[in-house]
Amino acid sequence: MRYFLVFLNSAVGILFLLAFLLTFFARGAIDxxxxxxxxxxxxxxxxxxxxxxxxxxxxxxxxxxxxxxxxAAIAREIADYHSNPARYISELTKQAAAEKSGLLDSPPAAxxxxxxxxxxxxxxxxxxxxxxxxxxxxxxxxLAGLLAAGLAWHGKGxxxxxxxxxSCVLAVxxxxxxxxxxxxxxxxxxxxxxLMGWGYPVMIFMIFFWIVLELNLSTDRQTPSxxxxx
Numbered sequence: 445m446r447y448f449l450v451f452l453n454s455a456v457g458i459l460f461l462l463a464f465l466l467t468f469f470a471r472g473a474i475d476x477x478x479x480x481x482x483x484x485x486x487x488x489x490x491x492x493x494x495x496x497x498x499x500x501x502x503x504x505x506x507x508x509x510x511x512x513x514x515x516a517a518i519a520r521e522i523a524d525y526h527s528n529p530a531r532y533i534s535e536l537t538k539q540a541a542a543e544k545s546g547l548l549d550s551p552p553a554a555x556x557x558x559x560x561x562x563x564x565x566x567x568x569x570x571x572x573x574x575x576x577x578x579x580x581x582x583x584x585x586x587l588a589g590l591l592a593a594g595l596a597w598h599g600k601g602x603x604x605x606x607x608x609x610x611s612c613v614l615a616v617x618x619x620x621x622x623x624x625x626x627x628x629x630x631x632x633x634x635x636x637x638x639l640m641g642w643g644y645p646v647m648i649f650m651i652f653f654w655i656v657l658e659l660n661l662s663t664d665r666q667t668p669s670x671x672x673x674x
Contacts, residue, residue, distance in 0.1 A: 449596040449611050456615070457589030464582040467575055478574045479534065486537070486567045487529045493559035494525055521560070536560060537567045577641055584645035589615070591652075 467474055500506055501518055510518070525532045596611035 446596050449615060450593050453589045453593035453596065453611065453615050455589075456619075457586050457593060460582045460586035460589060464579060464586055467579045467582065471575070474575060474578065475571060478571060482567060482570045482574060483530050483533050483537070485570050486533050486563060489566045490525075490529065490533065490559065490563045493562055494522060497559045498522055533563060533567065537564055580641060581644055584648060588645075588648050588652075 497518075501515070501522070507515065592611040592615045
C-alpha cells in the first residue's frame, strides 16, 4: 500500500507539474484550446452592448452627426455580429491589439461602436482568468501529489500508519477535487463569474490539516479517534 501510494502520488505530482509548466511555455496552445469557451462567455457579455449600440445608432442626433458612409459601416458591423456572434468575436479577438477600427475616429462613432473595445477587453480578461485558474489548479494538484508521496515514503515505525493514512486521504481528496474541478465545470468551463480559484487549494489543504490535527489530538483523548493507531 505504501509503495503504491508513493508511485500514484508521484505520478500525479509529475503529471501536473508538466501541466503547470505548459501554462507558461505553451500559452498559445492553451489560448487556442480555451478560445471556444472564452468566446461563448464573451458573446453573453456582448449582447447587451450591441443592443445599446443599435439604439444609439438610431438616435436622431447621431444620424445627423454621422456621415452616410460611417452610418453604413456601423450598420454593417452590427449586421455582421448578428449573423454569427461567435465567429464575429473570434475574428475580432484574433486581431492584434494595435489594430483599431476606423469607426472610432470620431466621438459620435466612438460612442456607438465603442462596444468593440469593451468586448475585446472582456475577452482578454476572461482568457486571463482561465489561464490563472489553470495555474492554481495544476500547481496545487502537483504540490498535493508530491506532498502525499513524501508522507507515504518517509513514514517509519509507529508513525508509518498515520502518515500512510494521511497520504491516502490527501490523495483521495486531491483526485476527488480534480475530478469535480474538471468534470463538474467541463474543462474550460472552470472559469465563470464566480471562480473556484483559490477555493481549490484551500479545500485540499483544509482536509489535510484537519486530519493532521485529528491525529495529534487523538493522543490526548480517552475515547479513541477513528484515526488513532494505538
